[in-house]
Amino acid sequence: MSSVISLTDIRRVFIMGDQQFEALKGVSFDIASGEFVAIMGASGSGKSTCMNILGCLDLPTSGRYLLDGIDVGGISTDQLADIRNKKLGFVFQGFNLLARTAAIENVELPLVYAGFHSKERRQQALLAMEQVGLAGKENNHPSQLSGGQQQRVAIARALVNNPAVILADEPTGNLDSSTTEEIMGLFTALNRQGITIIMVTHEHDVAAYAGRQITFKDGRIISDSQTGRTV
C-alpha cells in the first residue's frame, strides 16, 4: 500500500518569551491510503500539535512531512491554504459550521475557494450530502439541525472536495453516546469506501472504531498498534 502521509523526525518547538517548549520531540510514522487511524493521548501530549501539522495549519520546526507525495516543508501560507483546500477535509469537535448559512452552502464552501462554478458546486455538494445521509436537509440552517446532523454536514463538507485524507479532531466530543455511535458508524462506512481517516480522540471506545491507534505522551509516540480492523 502506498503511504499518503509520511512524517520523518518531526519536531515542533514553541518559543514563549525566553522559554522554549518542545511539543513534538521527533515523531515519525507513515499512514497508508485507506487507513483509519486514531491518535490518542492526554492533553499536552502533543497530539493536537501533530494534528495541526498534519492539517497543514502549522509547520514543523524541523523534519519532513510528505502529504500525498508533496513535501509540505518550506512552502508559503497561500500554498498551504491550497493544500488544505484540495488534499484535506476537516471535521472539528465544535462542528464549526457557518451560522445563518444553509447546510448545502456550508458543504459547498471548499469548492467556492477551489474556484468551481456554482452548478458544479451544487452537484458535488448534493452528492456529499447524500453520502452522509442528509438528503432533503440541504436548505436547513445549522441552528435547525441536531448536533449529529450538524456533524454530518461538517463531514459532508470535508468530503466534498474528494480529499486524500479526512482529519477529525475529537469529532464526537460534543455528542451524546447514541449520536457518537451514529457518527462513528458513518466514519467506518466512509473508510470502507476507501477514504483515509485520521482522528484525534481521548476516548478509548471511540478510538476502538479505528484500525490503528497511535498514542502520544510528552511529545513522543509511545505506542502504535494495529487493532486488526484494517480494510
Added chain:
Amino acid sequence: MDFLQTLKIALRALRTNKMRSFLTMLGIIIGIAAVIAMMAVGTGASYVISQQIASIGSNIILVVPGSTTSGGLRTGSGGAQTLSSDDSKAIMTECPSVAYAAGTVRTSGQIVSGNMNWSSVVMGGTPELFEIREWPVVSGRPISQEDENGAVKVCLLGQTVAENLFGSADPVGNIIRIKKIPFTVIGILDRKGQSPQGQDQDDAVFVPLRTAQRNLVRSQRTGIVSAIIVKAKSEEQIDKAESEIQALLTQRHRISNVKEPDFSTRNLSEILAVAEKSSKAMSLLLGAVASISLIVGGIGIMNIMLVSVTERTREIGIRMAIGAKKNDILLQFMTEAVLLTMLGGLIGIALGAGGATAVSRMLDWPTMISFQSIAIAFVFSGAVGIFFGFYPAKKAAGLNPIDALRYE
C-alpha cells in the same frame, strides 16, 4: 474565488446585522448628502453669476461721467454731463483695442399703448449697443444706422414691456407713446433675465440715441450721453482698452489734473469675475466642511469592521482551514466595507439631491446638481470604504488559522 460569490457573502454579512449596517452607513449617508447638497447650492450660485456675466456681455468697460461741483455742491459720480456722442465715436475709431463703443442715455417714463400703460426704463443707444450687449431681436428688425442718423421715432421693446402692453399679441408695427411722443415698435428683444444687481433687464424700451437726445432727455448741450459702453476686442485686451480710453478722454477733455478727471471707467466683467470666484471659494469651503463628516463616517466604518472581524474570528478560522487564502479573506472584508460605503453613498446622493431640490423649491435658491458632483461623491464613498476598510481586512487576513479556530 469569483467576485460574485464574494459579493454574495458580503451582502449576507450586512443583512445579518441590518440595524448595525444601517447605523454604520448613516455617517456616510449624511456626509455624502451634505457634500451633494452643498455642491448643488454652490454650483447653482456660480451658475447664476456666470449667466449674469453672459447677460451683460463679455469684455465690457463702462465709461461714466465724473462728479461736478456747482455752487459748492458736489454731485455724485455720473452727475456731470461731460461725455458726448463724439467721445463715443472717437473711442471706437481711435482706440485699437476697442471693438465697439456705444453712447447711451437713460430715462424713465410712462409708456402707453391703446388703453394699456406701463412705467419703464427708456434707453437711447446707437446700433452698436446691441452688438456689445450680445442682445438680438427675436422678431421684427433691430435699430439701424439710418434710424440713428435720422433720429427716427422707432423703438425696440424688452420682453417684460411687450408682455405688459400687448399680452400675447405681436407688438411689431404698433404705435406706442413714450412720454406722450408716438414711436413705432420695430422689434422685440430676446429675453435677458436679471442683471447682477437683481433688476429685470427685460423691463426696458430702446430707442435710437439721437432720437432720445432730441425728444426724451434734457441736457445742457446737444449730443450729451449718460454713459458709454465699450466692448474690448478680447479678454486679454480689456486692461489695454481701458488705459487707451482713459488716455484718449483725458486728452479730448483737456484734463490738466489727472487725479480729478471728469469721467471714470469701470470694468464690469472684472467685478463679476471676483463675485464668481468668491462663490466658487464658498462652495469649495462648504464641500470641505461636508467632507469632514465623510471622514467621520469612514472612521465609524473602520470601527464597526474591526468589531466585526473580532466577532467573526471563528468564521475566518473555518474559512482559512477549508482553503481560503489571505487574499480571499482580505477581499471579503474589503468588499463588505466598500459595499457599506457605496450603498451609503447612493442613499446619500439621493437624499442630497432631494434635499437640494427641496431647498431650491422652498427658499427659491438656485441649486444645480451636476453629474460631476454625483460621480465624485460616488467614487469618493467607494474610496472611503477602501481606505477605512483596509486595516480591519488586513487584520482579518493576517489571523493565524489555529488561533482563529480556537477563538471563543
